[in-house]
Amino acid sequence: MSNIQSQSAEQPQFYLEEDHHPEGSTNLGFWLYLMSDCLIFATLFATYAVLGRNYAAGPSPADLFDLKLVAINTAMLLFSSITYGFAMLQMERGAKQETLFWLGITGLFGLAFLGIELYEFYHMIHEGATPQRSAFLSAFFTLVGTHGLHVTFGIIWLVTLMVQVSKHGLIQENRRRLMCLSMFWHFLDVVWIGVFSVVYLMGVVG
Amino acid sequence: MTTNSTSHEDAHEAHHGHSHGHEAGHGSFKSYMTGFVLSVILTAIPFWLVMGDVLDSKVATIAAIMIIGAIQIVVHMVYFLHMNTKSEGGWTMMALIFTVIIVAIALIGSLWVMHHLNSNMMVMSPEMMKNLP
Numbered sequence: 001m002s003n004i005q006s007q008s009a010e011q012p013q014f015y016l017e018e019d020h021h022p023e024g025s026t027n028l029g030f031w032l033y034l035m036s037d038c039l040i041f042a043t044l045f046a047t048y049a050v051l052g053r054n055y056a057a058g059p060s061p062a063d064l065f066d067l068k069l070v071a072i073n074t075a076m077l078l079f080s081s082i083t084y085g086f087a088m089l090q091m092e093r094g095a096k097q098e099t100l101f102w103l104g105i106t107g108l109f110g111l112a113f114l115g116i117e118l119y120e121f122y123h124m125i126h127e128g129a130t131p132q133r134s135a136f137l138s139a140f141f142t143l144v145g146t147h148g149l150h151v152t153f154g155i156i157w158l159v160t161l162m163v164q165v166s167k168h169g170l171i172q173e174n175r176r177r178l179m180c181l182s183m184f185w186h187f188l189d190v191v192w193i194g195v196f197s198v199v200y201l202m203g204v205v206g
Numbered sequence: 207m208t209t210n211s212t213s214h215e216d217a218h219e220a221h222h223g224h225s226h227g228h229e230a231g232h233g234s235f236k237s238y239m240t241g242f243v244l245s246v247i248l249t250a251i252p253f254w255l256v257m258g259d260v261l262d263s264k265v266a267t268i269a270a271i272m273i274i275g276a277i278q279i280v281v282h283m284v285y286f287l288h289m290n291t292k293s294e295g296g297w298t299m300m301a302l303i304f305t306v307i308i309v310a311i312a313l314i315g316s317l318w319v320m321h322h323l324n325s326n327m328m329v330m331s332p333e334m335m336k337n338l339p
Contacts, residue, residue, distance in 0.1 A: 028294045028301075035305040042309040046316035071253050078245055081286055085238035092232060186286040190279055196249075197275035201256045205267050 030180045034187045037150075041191050044146055045198060048139040052203065056134035061203025064129055066120070070200045073116045074192065077151075080109035081189045088182050096170055099178075103162050106185070110155045117148050140199065147195055150188050157181055233288055241285025248278040 052061075087102035121141070124130075131141040161181060165174050252271045254260065261267045283289040283302075291299050 028297055031294070031298045032301055035301050038305050039308060039312070042312045046313050049313065049317055050320040067253065067257050071257075074249055074253075078242070078249065081245075081282075082238060082242040085233065085242075085286065086235075088232060089235055089238070183287060186282060189286070190282045193249075193275055193278050193282065197252065197271050201252050201271050202268055204256055205264055205271070 026176055027179065027183075030183055034183060037187070038191075040146070041143075041194070044139075044143040045194060048143045048199060051135040051139040052199075054135035056136075058134040058137065059127070059129050060136075060206075061200070062206060064124055064127075065200050065204055067200065067204060069116060069120055070196055073113055073120075074196050076109050076113040076116065077189050077192050080106045080113065081186055083109060084182055084185050088178065091170055091175060091178055094170055096165065099170065100162055100165060103158060103165070107155055107158050107162070110151055110158070114148060114151055114155070117144070121145075144195060144199065147188065147191055150184075150191075154181070154185055154188060157184070233285070237285055241281055244281045244285070245278055248274050248281060 083102050083106045087099050087106060090098035090102055124137075129137055131138050158181060161174065161177055164177070168174060252274050255267055255270055261270065289298065289302065293299075
């Protein structure tokens with residue numbers, strides 16, 4: 001009996017050595033999820049890189065893409081990244097209203113991005129450049145559409161967290177959730193760098 | 207058992223305080239602004255190169271887009287995602303390195319294989335048709 005007692009008394013030292021911090025493991029786990037998401041995008045990028053020149057006598061990127069629109073879109077996503085950063089800084093200070101304000105601004109920029117992208121898709125499909133038209137367009141809609149879907153779910157997540165924060169305040173759980181969404185949101189911006197470089201800019205250059 | 211759980215919590219507390227110390231890498235106003243300004247510049251350059259038709263050679267333009275894009279990804283990783291070699295005992299960096307390797311294999315491998323496949327899919331001449339087994 002005394003043996004067990006002494007054993008359990010020694011255990012705390014073991015816990016000190018091991019990193020068993022619940023918040024820390026969430027961050028690492030979420031990071032691993034992002035890396036697996038990165039692999040999804042890698043396969044879609046590879047598909048686009050292989051099929052992106054197969055127009056099937058249909059429209060080419062230079063015919064379809066309006067770079068001014070893409071530039072505005074890129075700016076929207078970049079602004080939303082920095083405003084999310086401001087939200088995180090306010091969260092660190094423990095300022096609930098300011099955090100909610102910046103999260104709201106981030107959501108609006110995200111919605112603007114989605115709106116412009118949907119307008120672009122609508123315009124392309126209206127001109128007959130549907131995903132069925134050519135291998136290039138199939139790959140394009142899959143890649144850019146997957147990114148757009150991620151942004152959509154990011155906005156849903158953002159609104160959910162805004163409700164949570166306004167109801168329960170900046171408690172430990174909400175801070176952890178905001179941290180995860182922060183990583184997700186910035187990750188989507190990183191993927192968008194690949195999209196505008198590889199799909200839009202290199203597509204127009206030819 | 208009670209002593210165990212309390213000292214366990216103590217350990218947690220100690221670790222908590224400690225982790226807040228070095229997770230100050232959440233970023234400051236200054237680091238976010240640095241990242242933002244760098245990103246704006248690194249986004250503007252490739253758009254300007256393409257929209258203004260600045261460079262004569264296509265290859266040079268594409269190379270510039272790719273290099274600047276890669277730099278911007280690193281800027282985002284450092285200033286927005288707060289990547290460093292220390293967080294989570296280096297495991298986030300390990301996961302990132304592993305992912306980068308897999309991504310490189312997927313991209314380069316696909317392009318390489320499909321390029322060779324395309325070059326081998328020559329249009330058949332009637333002569334070749336006749337010689338088919």
